[in-house]
Amino acid sequence: MRIALLLRGVNVGGVTVRSADLRALLADAGLDDVVTVLASGNAVVTATDARGAARAAEAALERRxxxxxxxxxxxxxxxxxxxxxxxxxEDxxxxxxxxxxxxxxxxxxLARLEQGDGEAVAAGSDPRGHGVVHWSNPKGTTLTSAFAKALERTAKDAVTTRNLRTLRKVLAAA
Known part of the structure; x- marks a missing residue:
């Protein structure tokens, strides 16, 4: 099955994981047909299950x-x-x-956090049972909006965020 792997906190002031290194690392971890997407910690792999693929990737990343x-x-x-x-x-x-x-x-x-002018937040579902939040914010306020600040304070290490356009590129790479 094709699985998207979304790495949290890489290439944004934390650890730099280059696409070529990520491809090699995931292949060495036993994941097949590895494709990386952009330079922001996204990959698509073939594996038997999503949780197992994520665990294999986390272990390989920690070793490296x-x-x-x-x-x-x-x-x-x-x-x-x-x-x-x-x-x-979308506009x-x-x-x-x-x-x-x-x-x-x-x-x-997160869906209950404060929203600023022009922001919209809606809870969504996810088959893992952890859920997602769909968020729209005025351009240029990704780090400074009310929701962004609340998100940073309350759930920084418990989430990974992706631009919807990036996710469409991940899907296209699959």
Missing amino acids: YGRRIRVLGIAIDDLAAIVEAYPHA DAHTPYVVFALEPGVAAA
């Missing part, structure tokens, strides 16, 4: 970089359903995101 790098593994069909369910309008004035909870209960709490 000496620290835990959380990895979300999600079946491509499930990722496509999450992208398709994005409820907010040139806003940036569309999906916030993936890495732990149970986090998404519901």
Whole structure:
């Protein structure tokens, strides 16, 4: 089955994981047909199950970089359903995101966080049971909006966030 692997906290001030290194590392971890997408910690692999693929990737990353790098593994069909369910309008004035909870209960709490002017937040479902949050914010406010600040304070290490456009590129690479 094709599985998307989304690494948390790489290439954004933490550990730098180059695409070529990630491809080699995942292949050495026993994952097949590895394709990386952009330089932001995204890969698509073939494996028997998403959780197992994520665990294999996390173990390989920890051996290579000496620290835990959380990895979300999600079946491509499930990722496509999450992208398709994005409820907010997409326009040139806003940036569309999906916030993936890495732990149970986090998404519901995030959906209740404060939102700023022009922001929209909606809880969504995810087959892992951890949930997602669909977030739209005015361009240029990704780090400074009310929701972004609340997200940083309350769930920084318990989520990984992707631009909806990036997720569409991950799906296209599958």
